[in-house]
Every structure is written in C-alpha cells, then in structure tokens.
Amino acid sequence: MGGTFDPIHHGHLVAASEVQSLFGLDEVIFVPTGEPWQKADKVVSEAEHRYLMTVVATASNPHFLVSRVDVDREGPTYTIDTLRDLRAQHPEDELFFITGADALAQILSWKDVDELWELAHFIGVTRPGYELSESGLPQDRVTLQEVPAMAISSTDCRDRVADGEPVWYLVPDGVVQYINKHHLYAGRSAASFDAPSAPATDQDEESRASH
C-alpha cells in the first residue's frame, strides 16, 4: 500500500487489515512516498517523519511491514519504480497494490500506467466521499473491495492539529505522540498549504509554529 501518510491514520490501517484478511496476504508492505509529485502544490512533511510515523503505526501487526524504497530513491515517486523495486526484492511473490477510491480514479494519470498492470494486481478499496469505479481500467488486473468506512483523511488530521483540535482515535496513539514530540502540523492553516517551494523540514515547522 503506497501513500504519503502525512500522517498515517486509521483509514489506511483498516483498509490494509481488511484486504490482508480477505485476500489472505502474507504481508502488507506500507510504502511511504519520497516526493509525491501529484502533491507538489502542497506542503508535505519530511519523508523521514512520514516513514517513522508509519513504522510506529504498524509495529504491532505481524502482517504489516514498511518499505523505504520510495523514501530512499531520489526524485519524484512513481509507482512503476516502487513495483520494480519490490519485484526485485520479492522475485517469487505475487504483488498486489492497495489503493483507495480517490487514488484509483487518478491512476490513468500515473507514469507508465500501461506497464503497471503487468507488475501487480490492483485492489481498489472504498473510501467515504469517493466513487469506486474500474471504468477505463483493465478488469482482469483490478479488483474492487468494500472495506469498513472510515471518514478520515490526512488533510483533516493536519488541519485539526493546526487548529488545536484532537486527533486521538483518528490516528494511532503513538502517532499522536510522534506528532506532538516533533511539533508536526502546528501553526499551519489550510491556506498555508498552497504553493510551497520545497518539502517542509523540522526547522520550517518550528519557524511556522513560532509565528
């Protein structure tokens, strides 16, 4: 399951758990993005923070792992590279790529989309507020799956922290504590997400928090 995970929340975790169980997957590998190019107009937290929050959130589940392939690769993150790297690491395994309804709706805009279908089977999961559709997608390479509805988004979690509202029970406890410890999202307003020039750093966060 690829994602920006800024922060990882229970919508991600419930979807992954449900697909793991229903499809009998040995492992779900969470792959935080390095540079999510389709979010270039947003402030995105440092990859290392997003990676560590994902580790904290998944540590207790024996089926969940986290991969650094996208965090460690320089440049924009493309799923074609993610899947090639995972294929090289797991040559004997069948790969599935879990994606929410909103991301699935954008998939035709992804790099080298025609080659993606050969590298993994895509599982599109339901997400409140988005229509889940396989229209225009190869039906033998995509499966749609209903999962428990969790009306949670990372955007809403960031905005809540910025507004001083709680994110308890929207994200795992350890992620709440990680956000507090590193002062992530503090001092941001929804408007401040527009047109940044570079990914945010700890220093940026502290500087924003002090204003």
Ligand SMILES: Nc1ncnc2c1ncn2[C@@H]1O[C@H](COP(=O)(O)OP(=O)(O)OP(=O)(O)O)[C@@H](O)[C@H]1O
């Ligand atoms: N509540 C949810 N239910 C099901 N799938 C979800 C949910 N939230 C995110 N996903 C899926 O998880 C993957 C990673 O999502 P991402 O990390 O971008 O989270 P997000 O909540 O959509 O973030 P943002 O609000 O910053 O865009 C995507 O495929 C997305 O569709």
Ligand SMILES: O=C(O)c1ccc[n+]([C@@H]2O[C@H](COP(=O)([O-])O)[C@@H](O)[C@H]2O)c1
């Ligand atoms: O390959 C692409 O061009 C591409 C474009 C946008 C998103 N993705 C992938 O889709 C997943 C969810 O991305 P996001 O931006 O919704 O967090 C994540 O694994 C991204 O790398 C991939």
